[in-house]
Amino acid sequence: MSIKEKVVQGALCQCQFGTTPDTLKVLTQQRYYINDLNGSEKLAATHKDIGATFEKNTFGSCKKQNNKPCTAIVTEWSGYYEKEKYSPPDGYILVEDSKATCPIGGKDCIIILKTGQIGEPSQKNIKNSDNELQSHVNPVIDMKNYSQEAYKSIF
Template identity: 85%
Template sequence: MSQKEKVVQGALCQCQFGTTPDKLKVLTQQKYYINDLNGSSKLAATHKDIGATFEKNTFGSCKKKNNTPCSAVVTEWSGYYEKEKYSPPDGYILLEDSKATCPIGGKDCISIIKTGQIGEPSQSNLKNADSELQPHVNPVVDMSNYNSKDPYKFGY
């Protein structure tokens, strides 16, 4: 796996024959969450998420169908991580380089543009932040006063 991101609900996908991306919807399970501070919206996507598993179920016009509207359907996924399985649905986790097959576009025509994961800093991240580096990364907030009532009050 070596540093590849896992795919979650909301991942942005694109078909090589379509004109617009669509967001992945996890329909196979409601139990396993990844990269979600509150554990309520970033469901883990697995290779069992097949069928009409996108928000709009279209990638715009399809070049394979003479630029008529696409109706996105996933028949299988490849490139998933076989060492991490979620049960139910007995599915292996999808990774950033996983690809999906569509009956119109063919094998591996759908790729993942963004995994859907977003960094959400927690209090422990802020507490352990490098105090010399932080003013350069985020000059608006004075990290030494972050826990005070006014984190925007500069100490200089």
């Protein structure tokens, strides 16, 4: 497996027959967090997250239903990573190219546009960063003379 991002609560999904994306909600567990500095927001999504598992539970108008409003229901996920399992709910982790099936749209009609992961810099990240690379990425701050007090004032 090449390196793929894991999917977390807040991932942006889209049905190929819908007109708008919707945000994934993790309803099957409240224990495992990924890419969350404080471990309180980004729950890991698994293949057990089925049913009405989106914020609005709609992808807008459904082309399969003559543009009637969509009611987003996931019956199964495919393309999940079978080497990483969270118990409970005994679910395998979803990754960026996982796809969901809807009873109306059919197999793999729902894709993940964004995994929901967002980089959150911490003091350790700043301390361990490469000064020369950081000078190219952020030329405003001189990392060689960057102090912990300056970091605290930013964050």
